[in-house]
Amino acid sequence: MHMAEGLPKVNVAVSDRVLLHLLRHDHLADRFIVTAALTRPGIAEACAQHPPNVSRTMRNLVRKGWVSEHTRSIQNDDRRQKTWQLTEEGRDMAKLRTSKLGETKVLVRDKSGQLLEIESKDAADRLASDMSLLQVLLHAQHEGVLTWGDIRFGLIKQQDDEDSPPPPGRLQPLAGVHATYHTSAPQTRKVRGRDEELNRLDEWFEGRSAFAIVSGIAGIGKSTLVAEWLAGKQDKQPNLSICWYPCQPWDREVGLAVSLLHRFGIDEKHDPYNLIETLPLRPGAPLDVDTWRRRLLAYLTDAYTVRERFSITPGGPPPYWLIVLDDVHHIAAESKNLLGALLQISQKTPLRFVLISRTSLDFYDRRDVHTREIVDELPLAGLTLDETSQWLQDLELKDIDANDVHERTGGHPLAIEMLELYGKPTHEDWLRFLDEEILAPLPKDERELLATLAVAEKPIPWKALANSLDWEGTPPQRLIDYGLLIELDRGMWLHEALRERLVREVGSVDTERRKRIE
Structure with a gap:
């Protein structure tokens, strides 16, 4: 770099341009399939050179031992082409040159119009751009001043990244979808006990069933x-490969369908089976579940297409996707057909699902659990007495009896x-939680059944309890599965936490309930 008329001038040698470019694409080293960025035309375009100049420079770099020459398959091209990648010595040299060139002073005009002289390694952040160091230096060399918002920055970035997946949120039909799910397990509180349940999940994971249903009352863990x-x-x-999708009360099946497509690698540049066309264009329009199912099944069973889509990602294409739908009860009623379609798709594709729900799900039947063995159910109850005792011991609370708690x-x-x-086994916030999250959603007859048991001093045989309530049929299986209703040898009983809450209802209601069981 030299100074002329008070302005910094930048001049980057061709060999330095090539080293910076290859270092940026070093994640493609030794890949069987690479992008066009490692071919002569790709390097020439990125380095602003004529292809013959690239060939001469490559011969010099190969002689120095900084670059090695290969013949690779090129993504989206049937022909194998000559490509180059850095050697170990070349990587060290490229990093050294990157550090040195990053100290080069360049002029930028920021968002407020201020003219700043800064190091080139900081220019991209100042310009709110994802430009590489090479792009910054080439713009500085040819333009002198880099201006915030220059549309050419975006165009050059688009050309450099045309073979890679577009940034999340830049797609029209899938705009913002990357923010609707997580690709790893969320951070949660420490798990107490639950060894048996963790083992059951391990057994499911190693088994053949595609769906695991984890159910239980609110807050049970x-x-x-x-x-x-x-x-x-x-x-x-x-x-x-994980997709943790937290369902919200306002969610719709279209939102879930879009997020799943995004996780499976579908976007405007990669949609070989036209899956995006199955999404409704008008707000509130229904999803064509059958067409969506057919095309997604075709895509996921096309091993070559999936392998090509994920060939340049770390780890390559996933052996399967593990989809976790948290709080799926929020969308279960509206999305019954979609969930049923996913169950069907999972039988022939590399998909595994864990569904977390407070309520019973009805998109599958008992045969799927017991005969076909494609669904595993894991109803979650409260902690055992031993697990509760161990927790209380860890807290080192005095005058607290584990059996009473x-x-x-x-x-x-x-x-x-x-x-x-708070030091209280039944704090007011706990009772309010029971009201809002557990008791309020229950049907009136099921709530009254539990309230009647709450005033009893001992378990009541089911026949006597059913007669007192004019109940027809068997005990409500949902209450049993959730641990709200407990079937003992001596009769029916209820979750002690609910009993503590329901006995607080006094007056004529309490009197009537006591008369029923006399």
Whole structure:
């Protein structure tokens, strides 16, 4: 670099341009399939050189031992072409030149119009751009001043990245979809106990069924359990491809369908089976689940297409995707057909699903669980007495009896957390949580059944309890699965945490309930 008329001038040698370019694409080294960025035309375009100049420079770099020459398959091209990549010595030299050239002073005009002289390595951040160091230096060499918002920066970036997946959020039909799911297990509170449940998830993971349904009442630790298990799996299998989708009360099946397509690598530049066309264009329009299912099935069973899509990503194409739908009860009613389609697709594709729900799901039947063995169910109850005792021992709380706490809370993790915070086994916030999250959503007849049991002093045989309530049929299986209704040898009983809450309802309602069971 030299100074002329008070302005910094930049001049980058051709060999330095090539080294910086190859270092930026060093993740493609030794790949069987690479992008056009490593071919002579790709290098010439990125380095602003004529192809013959690139050939001469490459011969010099090969003689120095900084670059090696290969013949590779090129993505989106049927012909194999000559490509180049850095050697170990070349990588060291490229990093050294990057560090040195990054100190080169360049002029930028920032968003407010201020003219600044800064080091080239900081220019991209100042310009709110994703330009590489090479792009910054070439612009500085040819333009003198880099101006914030110059559209040419975007064009050059688009040309350099035309063979790579576009940045999330730049796609029209899938705009913002990358923010709707996580690619790793979320951070949660510490898991207490649950060894048996973690082992069951391990058994499911090693087995053949595609779906695992983790169900239980609110706050019982469903998401925490799955997140803990998943984090352990990620530690052992770093390349495990995960999509953790937290369903929201306002979610619709279209949102889930779009997020799944994005996770499977579908975008405007890679949509060989026209899956984006199956998405509704008008707000509120229904999703054509059948067409979406057929095309997604064709895409996921096309091994060559999937392999090509993920060939240049770290770890290559995933052996399968593990999809976690958290709080799926929010969309279960509207998305029954979509969930059923996913169950069908999972039988022939590399998809595994963990669904976390507070309610029973009806997109599958008992045969899928017991005969076909394509769905595993894991109802989650409260912590055992031993697990509760161990937790209380860790807290080192005095004058707290584990048996009393377990009897009054049923081993509900949230109640014990409230105990840890406030020193009360049945804190007001805990009771309010029971009201809002557990009792309020229950049907009136099921709630009354539990309230009647709450005033009893001992378990009641089902026949006597059913007669007192004019109940027809068997005990409500959902309440049993969730641990709200407990079937003992002596009769029916209820979760102690609910009993603590329901006995607070006094007056004529309480009197009527007591008369029923006399």
